[in-house]
Amino acid sequence: MPHEVAIIGAGQTHHARRRVDVDQVGLAREAVQRALDDANMTIADIDSVIVATGPVLFAAVNQPEKWLVDAIGAHGKPVMRITSGGGTGFAGAVGAFYQVASGVAEKVLVVAYDKLSEGALQYSISTLYDPFWGRDFAVGIMGFSAAYWRARMDVLGHSEEAAALVSVKNRRNAILNPYAHMKKEVTVEDVLNSKPLAWPIKFLDVPPISDGAAAAIFARGDLAGKVGAPPAFVRGIAYVAEAENGPERRLLQSEPLQLAARQAYRMAGIVNPRREFDVVELQEPYSYFELSYYEGLGLCAPGGAAELVGSGATQMDGDIPVNPSGGCMGANPIGAVGLVRLIEAAWQVTGRAGDHQIDGARSALVQSGGGWANLRGAAVLSA
Amino acid sequence: MVLPVSRVGVAACGQTVLSPSWRSAQHIELIYDAVRLTLVGTPFTIADVDFVIDCGSDVLDGRSISNCGFLGAMGAHHKEESRVEDDGLFGVFYAWQKILSGHSDVGLVIAYSKPSESDVDMFWATQTEPFFQRPVGLDNVVASALQAQQYLERTGTSHEAFASVAAHDWANAASNPRVDVERAPTEAEIAASAETAPPLTEATISRYVDGAAATLLVSERIARKLRLDPVWILGMGSAMDEHMLGAREPGVLAGCVNAGDSAFRIAQRDRAEVDLVEVSAPSAAGELMALEALGLAADGEGASLFADSGVVVNPSGGALPADPLVATGLIRFDEAALQLFGTAGGVQVDDPRVALVHGSSGVGMQNTCVALLGVD
Numbered sequence: 001m002p003h004e005v006a007i008i009g010a011g012q013t014h015h016a017r018r019r020v021d022v023d024q025v026g027l028a029r030e031a032v033q034r035a036l037d038d039a040n041m042t043i044a045d046i047d048s049v050i051v052a053t054g055p056v057l058f059a060a061v062n063q064p065e066k067w068l069v070d071a072i073g074a075h076g077k078p079v080m081r082i083t084s085g086g087g088t089g090f091a092g093a094v095g096a097f098y099q100v101a102s103g104v105a106e107k108v109l110v111v112a113y114d115k116l117s118e119g120a121l122q123y124s125i126s127t128l129y130d131p132f133w134g135r136d137f138a139v140g141i142m143g144f145s146a147a148y149w150r151a152r153m154d155v156l157g158h159s160e161e162a163a164a165l166v167s168v169k170n171r172r173n174a175i176l177n178p179y180a181h182m183k184k185e186v187t188v189e190d191v192l193n194s195k196p197l198a199w200p201i202k203f204l205d206v207p208p209i210s211d212g213a214a215a216a217i218f219a220r221g222d223l224a225g226k227v228g229a230p231p232a233f234v235r236g237i238a239y240v241a242e243a244e245n246g247p248e249r250r251l252l253q254s255e256p257l258q259l260a261a262r263q264a265y266r267m268a269g270i271v272n273p274r275r276e277f278d279v280v281e282l283q284e285p286y287s288y289f290e291l292s293y294y295e296g297l298g299l300c301a302p303g304g305a306a307e308l309v310g311s312g313a314t315q316m317d318g319d320i321p322v323n324p325s326g327g328c329m330g331a332n333p334i335g336a337v338g339l340v341r342l343i344e345a346a347w348q349v350t351g352r353a354g355d356h357q358i359d360g361a362r363s364a365l366v367q368s369g370g371g372w373a374n375l376r377g378a379a380v381l382s383a
Numbered sequence: 384m385v386l387p388v389s390r391v392g393v394a395a396c397g398q399t400v401l402s403p404s405w406r407s408a409q410h411i412e413l414i415y416d417a418v419r420l421t422l423v424g425t426p427f428t429i430a431d432v433d434f435v436i437d438c439g440s441d442v443l444d445g446r447s448i449s450n451c452g453f454l455g456a457m458g459a460h461h462k463e464e465s466r467v468e469d470d471g472l473f474g475v476f477y478a479w480q481k482i483l484s485g486h487s488d489v490g491l492v493i494a495y496s497k498p499s500e501s502d503v504d505m506f507w508a509t510q511t512e513p514f515f516q517r518p519v520g521l522d523n524v525v526a527s528a529l530q531a532q533q534y535l536e537r538t539g540t541s542h543e544a545f546a547s548v549a550a551h552d553w554a555n556a557a558s559n560p561r562v563d564v565e566r567a568p569t570e571a572e573i574a575a576s577a578e579t580a581p582p583l584t585e586a587t588i589s590r591y592v593d594g595a596a597a598t599l600l601v602s603e604r605i606a607r608k609l610r611l612d613p614v615w616i617l618g619m620g621s622a623m624d625e626h627m628l629g630a631r632e633p634g635v636l637a638g639c640v641n642a643g644d645s646a647f648r649i650a651q652r653d654r655a656e657v658d659l660v661e662v663s664a665p666s667a668a669g670e671l672m673a674l675e676a677l678g679l680a681a682d683g684e685g686a687s688l689f690a691d692s693g694v695v696v697n698p699s700g701g702a703l704p705a706d707p708l709v710a711t712g713l714i715r716f717d718e719a720a721l722q723l724f725g726t727a728g729g730v731q732v733d734d735p736r737v738a739l740v741h742g743s744s745g746v747g748m749q750n751t752c753v754a755l756l757g758v759d
Contacts, residue, residue, distance in 0.1 A: 062506060066750065077641075078620070079622075079623040083448070094463075101485070126447075239463055255461065267486075375464070
């Protein structure tokens with residue numbers, strides 16, 4: 001039988017547009033220290049470390065875990081780096097889950113970060129495309145992402161207003177999150193009137209670019225409650241890839257997300273996600289992706305996302321609140337975001353989310369993703 | 384440590400020939416070939432594979448999230464996939480844990496690189512800490528040479544031992560059908576090769592080659608169900624050393640010691656049981672240091688293993704004649720598995736039962752992963 005796995009300590013930096021007072025590893029160390037303090041541990045208590053960062057071309061240090069090891073005092077331990085584009089923080093957590101579930105390690109530290117102020121983000125992302133057939137046409141990831149939205153507008157009739165509601169909701173929620181750095185309320189009109197970047201994506205549909213780090217300690221279930229902070233158990237977790245190139249994909253639904261959700265729900269015994277989850281934290285790289293994820297995660301029927309967000313159900317006081325932390329709209333240190341979402345969910349189910357706590361939350365759904373909209377993960381957490 | 388009772392087995396492995404330049408094939412073709420050669424002749428198709436772990440490098444590939452470009456060739460479509468951006472043996476480490484957990488039964492591990500198309504100097508230089516180490520031009524050759532000098536000084540080994548190690552490895556590689564070797568250099572030629580960074584010479588540092596490797600891991604349950612006779616992973620371990628070269632113990636691989644100890648402890652095996660070892664090192668000095676850190680020879684006595692010692696070192700030739708960078712550790716793993724299957728071809732050792740596999744990465748072998756393999 002697999003061992004149960006719980007998050008028993010977590011921390012994140014106060015994310016910022018640009019941190020000039022620390023280097024990359026100093027930034028990561030801040031989050032590690034906060035996670036260790038949260039669990040009342042030192043690095044000596046940790047069996048194994050997983051480092052998760054965005055693509056190394058973002059920050060011009062190759063295999064940065066080799067440098068980070070000195071900053072967090074982890075030498076002599078297993079240190080492994082997992083990378084998966086924007087979903088990296090989540091993919092690192094998946095790795096930690098299996099290290100613990102296998103019994104090979106009892107306490108695994110995952111640290112995820114990106115210091116995006118130091119690199120040429122969209123340029124780096126553009127190198128993702130095929131060097132012969134794709135790169136000449138690529139302009140970062142935004143034009144590619146716009147095609148997904150346009151498909152939903154054409155086929156489902158989902159309006160720009162529906163996506164704007166997501167941006168308005170998440171930006172308002174971020175005001176209550178002490179770790180967020182974008183704290184400005186906007187209206188639907190503000191979003192619709194903001195500068196088009198790659199239509200229908202407009203400036204306020206896009207999250208900020210941030211420097212930030214997150215760290216969490218995953219421990220064997222039988223240790224939970226005996227050591228560390230109040231445990232949030234990982235009941236199900238999955239991360240699935242789609243190999244096909246853009247033109248061959250279904251743009252309306254993310255197949256890898258549907259598969260990941262199915263797998264995570266099966267592990268956790270979830271049959272009715274809308275009813276069983278108290279809170280959802282998901283990674284929305286653009287406003288309208290949150291709508292698509294509602295459907296992929298089964299929070300509403302396929303095509304029903306515009307109606308769901310319009311009903312207010314995903315607001316803080318709705319029946320299925322999504323991103324009470326503000327999601328990416330509050331802070332977007334890309335490589336860290338997947339882990340930030342897991343941490344926010346862990347704090348929600350243990351009643352430690354502070355001002356943006358959803359009353360009585362016991363069960364949370366987490367989504368994350370990366371690559372070029374082709375790597376998608378889902379996790380189920382509960383107290 | 385409480386490990387589940389079941390074990391993880393190697394069902395099959397496959398690789399491309401390792402060649403200084405695979406000019407006729409793209410990355411995607413090398414990867415596809417490694418996967419195809421792994422699955423062919425097994426009762427498995429790609430549909431039976433639960434998950435894929437791959438090891439490659441964005442910097443070598445010149446491409447962000449480069450795994451995304453190769454997911455189809457890797458057979459990862461609609462499967463769980465993760466990129467471990469490190470030596471291929473770390474991919475095995477991850478997959479081993481995933482199957483041990485009981486959540487998965489069949490996993491494919493893939494590692495590849497194509498240094499002939501890559502800026503290898505940049506690959507190493509950008510790994511160094513950017514403020515103090517990088518500006519002075521520290522890279523892997525310089526770090527390896529500094530360690531080699533420290534090793535010679537500390538142990539009193541003669542630098543001629545390096546040429547002897549390299550000659551042994553090249554001779555083995557020349558008999559290995561999976562390595563492209565026109566003619567193995569003699570010990571005298573190696574000793575006379577041009578100095579790169581003293582005490583290392585051109586022929587005592589590793590030769591970069593292009594190639595891809597894959598390995599198919601299965602749970603004991605699946606192995607029994609399909610009546611397979613796998614090579615078993617008896618134990619694994621890994622540990623990372625400090626980054627700043629000056630902070631490390633001179634001429635010693637402290638992380639490698641920890642990694643080896645973990646693998647033997649989990650396996651509950653003894654060093655005396657090891658019949659062969661496949662070790663990865665960027666230089667002949669690194670190879671000796673690794674063999675000693677793994678506990679196969681006493682400190683400073685690594686060279687004695689190459690005489691008739693009871694342990695066969697690098698029957699495949701090891702990494703000196705053929706170093707596909709991030710794929711090296713998985714090649715070592717596959718070569719050791721082939722030995723235990725008894726299908727290693729021209730380099731087959733007589734009836735081995737237990738093999739030790741070593742993978743390393745980072746400037747000056749900062750990171751280590753170790754696996755112990757055996758047959759029933």
